[in-house]
Amino acid sequence: MxxxxxxxxxxxxxxxxxxxxxxxxxxxxxxxxxxxxxxxxxxxxxxxxxxxxxxxxxxxxxxxxxxxxxxxxxxxxxxxxxxxxxxxxxxxxxxxxxxxxxxxxxxxxxxxxxxxxxxxxxxxxxxxxxxxxxxxxxxxxxxxxxxxxxxxxxxxxxxxxxxxxxxxxxxxxxxxxxxxxxxxxxxxxxxxxxxxxxxxxxxxxxxxxxxxxxxxxxxxxxxxxxxxxxxxxxxxxxxxxxxxxxxxGGKNPVLVEEDADLERAVDLTVSGGLKSAGQKCTATSRVFIHEAVYDTFKKKLLEKVNSIQTGNGMKENTWMGPVISETQLDSILQYIELGEKEGATLIAGGHRIEDGAAAFGNFIEPTVFENVTSEMTIAQEEIFGPVLALIKTASMEEALQQANNTKYGLSASYFTSDIEKALTFTEKIEAGLVRVNGESAGVELHAPFGGMKASxxxxxxxxxxxxxxxxxxxxxxxxx
CATH class of the missing domain: 3.40.605.10 (Aldehyde Dehydrogenase; Chain A, domain 1)
Structure with a gap:
C-alpha cells in the first residue's frame, strides 16, 4: 500500500x-x-x-x-x-x-x-x-x-x-x-x-x-x-x-464492407472495443456491417468474444480485466438493461461475473448486441464499457449516414479492400481520427489527436x- x-x-x-x-x-x-x-x-x-x-x-x-x-x-x-x-x-x-x-x-x-x-x-x-x-x-x-x-x-x-x-x-x-x-x-x-x-x-x-x-x-x-x-x-x-x-467522449464506429478481410476486421473490432474493458474514449462501440457478410462476421466475432479470458490483470492468461469501479459497473449494466428494453437483442455476455474470486471485483462479461438501431440509447450515448452494438446495413452510404448520426466525432475505422471506397470514407466520416483497416482505438504518439463535434x-x-x-x-x- x-x-x-x-x-x-x-x-x-x-x-x-x-x-x-x-x-x-x-x-x-x-x-x-x-x-x-x-x-x-x-x-x-x-x-x-x-x-x-x-x-x-x-x-x-x-x-x-x-x-x-x-x-x-x-x-x-x-x-x-x-x-x-x-x-x-x-x-x-x-x-x-x-x-x-x-x-x-x-x-x-x-x-x-x-x-x-x-x-x-x-x-x-x-x-x-x-x-x-x-x-x-x-x-x-x-x-x-x-x-x-x-x-x-x-x-x-x-x-x-x-x-x-x-x-x-x-x-x-x-x-x-x-x-x-x-x-x-x-x-x-x-x-x-x-x-x-x-x-x-x-x-x-x-x-x-x-x-x-x-x-x-x-x-x-x-x-x-x-x-x-x-x-x-x-x-x-x-x-x-x-x-x-x-x-x-466518443461513440466510435467501425464500418465493415462486403470486400473486407473479415478475419482482420473481427480481430481489430474486438481489440478496439473490448481491451481495457472498453474504457477508452476511442474504443469501438458501434459496428456497421454490410448485409452480404453480416452473418459470417457475427459468427466469427462471437467465437472470439466468447473465448475471452476475464480476470485479474496481473495474471498472464487474462485478456480483459475489471472495470474501474462498482459505480462504473452499475452504469454499464444499466445501459445493457436499457438496450434490451429498447428492443436490441443481447447475443453475448451482458452480466456481472461473480464466480469465485471474481465476486470481490468489478467484472463484467464482454457484451454484444444486435438488432440495434441508430436511435437507441446504446447507439447514442458513451457507455465506457465492453459493449459492442452490431448494425446491419445495405450500403456504405447508409452506414456512413448512421455512423455520423451522433453528437460525437472522435475516431472511426473502415474495413475494405477498395481504395476508392476507403478515400470516400475518409472524406465523409465526421471524426478527428480515421483509420482504414485498423482499429479505432489509439493513435501514434507523434500524430495530432483530437475529435470533432462534442468529442x-x-x-x-x-x-x-x-x-x-x-x-x-x-x-x-x-x-x-
Missing amino acids: LNCLNYINGEWKAAGGHISNYNPADNRELVGTVPSSTPKEVEEAVRAAGAAKEGWVKSGSIQRGSLLYRAAEKLEERLDDVAACLTKEMGKTFAEAKGETMRGVQILRYYAAEGWKKDGDHLPSSDPGTLHYTTRVPLGVVGIISPWNFPVAIPVWKMAPAFIYGNTVVMKPATEAAVTAAKLIEIFDDAGFPPGVVNYVTGKGSVVGQALASHPEVDGISFTGSDQTGKVIAQSCLEQGTKYQLEM SSYSREQGEAAKEFYTSIKTVSITP
Whole structure:
C-alpha cells in the first residue's frame, strides 16, 4: 500500500483528508491513499508554479529537454513497478499497462528532442532595414486535468509538451488512478525538475478541478474526460479568459464492407472495443456491417468474444480485466438493461461475473448486441464499457449516414479492400481520427489527436500540434 501526498513546490505535503483506492480486481486490496485536497492546496500549487515560471523559461529548451530525457530514463528503469501499480489501481492487464508506460517513456523522449527545434521564423519586411520575425512564448501556468483510464500516457502527453515549451504545471489526476499518477511525479522529482515546475494536487474534481479551472492565475487548462465535465470547465475558463483544450467522449464506429478481410476486421473490432474493458474514449462501440457478410462476421466475432479470458490483470492468461469501479459497473449494466428494453437483442455476455474470486471485483462479461438501431440509447450515448452494438446495413452510404448520426466525432475505422471506397470514407466520416483497416482505438504518439463535434474543443494534442496549445506566437519587428 502507498500513502501518497500532494507535491507542491518540490515538497511532498499532506492535506486534510484522504481518499482510499482499492484494486478493482479485488476490492479487499487497498492499493493506496491520496489526499482529498481543498482550494487552499490548489492556491498554494498555482502560486508555486507562478513563481517558478520565469526561471523555467530562462533555463532554455535544450536544458528542459535534458531533464525530459532524464525522466524518460528513470521511467523506463521503473517500468514494471509503475505498470504493476497501474494494473492494480485501474484494472487493465499488465501487458497493456507495460505498453502504456513504455509509451510514456517514448513521449518524454519525443518532446525532449523538441528542445532542439526552432521556435519561430524569419519574415521578409517591406522595409529592407527592418528585422521581422516570429517566436513562440509559453502560456505560463498550465493546469492538467487527466482521466483514470490512461493514468500514465495521458498525463505524460500533456505535461511533456507543456514543459518543453516553457510552461510550469499543476496536475490534477482523476482520484481513481492518483496513486499511479504520484509515481509519475516521483519520476520528475528524481529527474531533477526545479521546485514549482511540476505540482500535483489530488481530490474531487468538483473541488480541486473546479478551483484549478477557475483560478485567475492559471493561463491554460488541458482536460480529458466526459463531455459534461468538459462543458463546466470550458465555462469557467471562458469567464477567466483562460485558454483551454478539451478531449472528451466518443461513440466510435467501425464500418465493415462486403470486400473486407473479415478475419482482420473481427480481430481489430474486438481489440478496439473490448481491451481495457472498453474504457477508452476511442474504443469501438458501434459496428456497421454490410448485409452480404453480416452473418459470417457475427459468427466469427462471437467465437472470439466468447473465448475471452476475464480476470485479474496481473495474471498472464487474462485478456480483459475489471472495470474501474462498482459505480462504473452499475452504469454499464444499466445501459445493457436499457438496450434490451429498447428492443436490441443481447447475443453475448451482458452480466456481472461473480464466480469465485471474481465476486470481490468489478467484472463484467464482454457484451454484444444486435438488432440495434441508430436511435437507441446504446447507439447514442458513451457507455465506457465492453459493449459492442452490431448494425446491419445495405450500403456504405447508409452506414456512413448512421455512423455520423451522433453528437460525437472522435475516431472511426473502415474495413475494405477498395481504395476508392476507403478515400470516400475518409472524406465523409465526421471524426478527428480515421483509420482504414485498423482499429479505432489509439493513435501514434507523434500524430495530432483530437475529435470533432462534442468529442473535442477542436484543438489537437500530441506531436507538433501540441505547440499550438502550449505556446503563443509573438511577432517582432525591429527597425534600427
